[in-house]
Amino acid sequence: MLVRCPTCGTHARIVASDQLTNNTRMAYCQCKNINCSTTFSIVIEVHKVIRSPLQGSTPPTHQPELMGNPNQTDMFSEL
Numbered sequence: 001m002l003v004r005c006p007t008c009g010t011h012a013r014i015v016a017s018d019q020l021t022n023n024t025r026m027a028y029c030q031c032k033n034i035n036c037s038t039t040f041s042i043v044i045e046v047h048k049v050i051r052s053p054l055q056g057s058t059p060p061t062h063q064p065e066l067m068g069n070p071n072q073t074d075m076f077s078e079l
């Protein structure tokens with residue numbers, strides 16, 4: 001997930017997050033620009049479910065190829 005600093009527009013990294021509701025998470029971000037280093041928070045929310053699994057199908061699971069990538073940040077995992 002790409003987050004840009006609201007002060008300088010440089011990429012920011014998510015350093016921590018808290019689950020607020022089943023569909024909402026607060027993420028705390030820090031700008032990667034060493035001359036800026038703004039810290040800020042964002043809210044990540046499920047806006048709309050576009051497609052649900054078909055009735056009678058097996059429940060969805062995590063995609064294994066995404067879970068093992070150390071560069072992938074799981075926004076919804078417990079910290």
Ligand SMILES: [Zn+2]
Nearest residue numbers: 005008031036
């Ligand atoms: Zn910045």
